[in-house]
Amino acid sequence: MSSSLCEPDFYTNSDPEALDPDARLVRVLAKLEGEITSRSIICLQEISRTWSGELHTFFAQRGYHYVHSAYGGQKNGFMGVSVAFPISEYDLTSTLIDRVATFKEWPRPPAPGRLSRLGSALVRMYRRIRKQKAPIDPWRDAMNRHNCLVCARLVHKASGKPFHLATYxxxxxxxxxxxxxxxxxxxxQRLHQLAGEEPLIWCGDFNVMPGDGPYQLITEGSLDPEHEAFPPPRSHDEWEPTVPMALTSAYKQKAGDEPAFTNWAQTRGSPPFIGTLDYVFMSEGCRAVELSPAPTTMPREDGVARGGQLKGALKGMYGGPFPTTEEPSDHLMVGATVELP
Structure with missing residues (x-):
């Protein structure tokens, strides 16, 4: 979505006319107008600082309160995530804007002994000679991420019902x-602390496919420690990636399955990707009564595997890869009308 991540030399299989930032913003706002007419709550991801200023004005002029958190760097336009809601329909009682990596302590590992330091030095020397990169330490990588969570506690004025709305x-x-x-x-874990027994809705670009480890953790409430997506244990850190509750996907609950895909993109040096990465998750007791339109079948020509090469039939049917003049983001918009318990 970011206006700084849409150059023709990055989205190499998209029409350059579809990538102009100013034209894309006009198309994004046109899509949002339809949601505003319905007085929808809107969650956005990858919003650049440039577009955030425009969106503040856009939403204010339409009676919306806009909450934005920018955490990115210069390369991605200092992008962040946003929540917008109509002030005629909801009262805002509290807001959390925080960096997720600060939600836990990160204890330092014990100092290595002499033999361990020598072994590490030899491994580093070997990698330099072989021109190999060191493997990524998932704990250190997770700790260094600046991604921020936005969570608003809203009260629906007509019913008086409170709920928590988060995006990430x-x-x-x-x-x-x-x-x-x-x-x-x-x-x-943090959302459970915030919401307690009150309803919770969590929307966003999760960058995981249905069935992937993080998706299983969110929707089933646990993940097998033997799963490839379960982080390696650390003897000096007692924290574990467990969750106190499972959440339900609005699409899975109402339609019986997730959309066939919500993202279709091809970036420089990569094969085309098509898959589902975006979700609306709900806590127990919430009921999805209506869904925003989303693809229900994966069009195929001799079979298209997850992340596989896309065939001409796909391009002709959906006009992708995105962005296009019809779809200003590489992600499709998803949404649900949710009945609170």
Whole structure:
């Protein structure tokens, strides 16, 4: 979504005319107008600082309160996540904006002994000679992430019912999925502390597919320690990626399955990707009564596997990869009308 991450040399298989930041913003706002007409609550991810200023004005002029947290760097336009809601429909009683990596302590490992230091030095020397990169430490990587969570406690004025609405953009570390497991657990633990027995809705770009480890943790409430996405244990750290509750996907509950895909993109040096990465999760007792339209089937030509090469039939049917002049983001918009308990 970020206006700074949409150059023609990055999205190499998209029409350059569809990538112009100003034109994309116009298309994004046009999509949001429809949701504003319905007085929807809106959650956004990858919003650049440039677009955030425009969105503050856009929402204020339409009677919306806009909460934004920017945590990115110059390369991605200092992007962040946002929540916007109509003040005629909801009262805001509290807001959390915080960096997820601060939700736990990160104890230092014990100092290595002399033999251990010597062994590490030899390994580093070997890697330099072989021009190999050291493997990513998922704990250190998770600790160094700046991704922020936005959570608002809202009260629906007509019914008087309170609920918590959160949005998050998961670190894109599918090659080290345990990083995302750590962050999924940190967010879910914190949301449980905030919401308690009150209803919770958590929306966002989770960067995980249905069935992936972090998705299992969120929706089933646990993850097998033998799973590849479960982080390696640390003897000096008692914290574990466990969650106090399982959440339900609005699409899975109402439609019986997740959308066939919510993301379709091809970036420089990578094969095309198509898959489901975006979700609306709800706590127990919430009921999805209506869903925003989303693809229900994966169009195929001789079969298209997860993340596999996309065939001409796909491009002709959906006009992707995104962004396009019809879809200003590489992600499709998902949403649900939720009945609170």
């Amino acid at each position: 953009h998961m670190p894109c570390q599918f090659w080290v999925p345990s990083v995302m497991t750590i962050h999924a657990a940190l967010v879910q």
